[in-house]
Amino acid sequence: MQSPALSSLAKLTAKHYPVAMANDELINLVGWCRRERDSLRMQQEMLQSGRFRIFNVEGTEHIDTTPDSIERIKVNIAELDLILADYQARGVHG
Numbered sequence: 056m057q058s059p060a061l062s063s064l065a066k067l068t069a070k071h072y073p074v075a076m077a078n079d080e081l082i083n084l085v086g087w088c089r090r091e092r093d094s095l096r097m098q099q100e101m102l103q104s105g106r107f108r109i110f111n112v113e114g115t116e117h118i119d120t121t122p123d124s125i126e127r128i129k130v131n132i133a134e135l136d137l138i139l140a141d142y143q144a145r146g147v148h149g
Contacts, residue, residue: 102125
């Protein structure tokens with residue numbers, strides 16, 4: 056027979072383990088959001104500076120779509136900023 060202390064510990068661990076896993080998953084997701092935002096900022100900087108350009112090939116023409124890409128990147132960064140701000144506003148830090 057299991058001691059009352061071990062039984063209580065087992066129940067506590069079983070009860071809180073899913074929360075710990077969920078917190079770990081959330082922290083991993085927040086970390087990904089931060090890394091993705093940093094990567095997008097770097098792409099935005101390179102495109103805006105002219106170091107890189109993005110072209111679509113239509114037939115024999117090369118059409119510069121860099122401005123469209125920059126706008127999409129800005130939208131994605133803004134979405135990630137909102138996610139991260141919401142995470143911080145909830146008082147959860149990872």
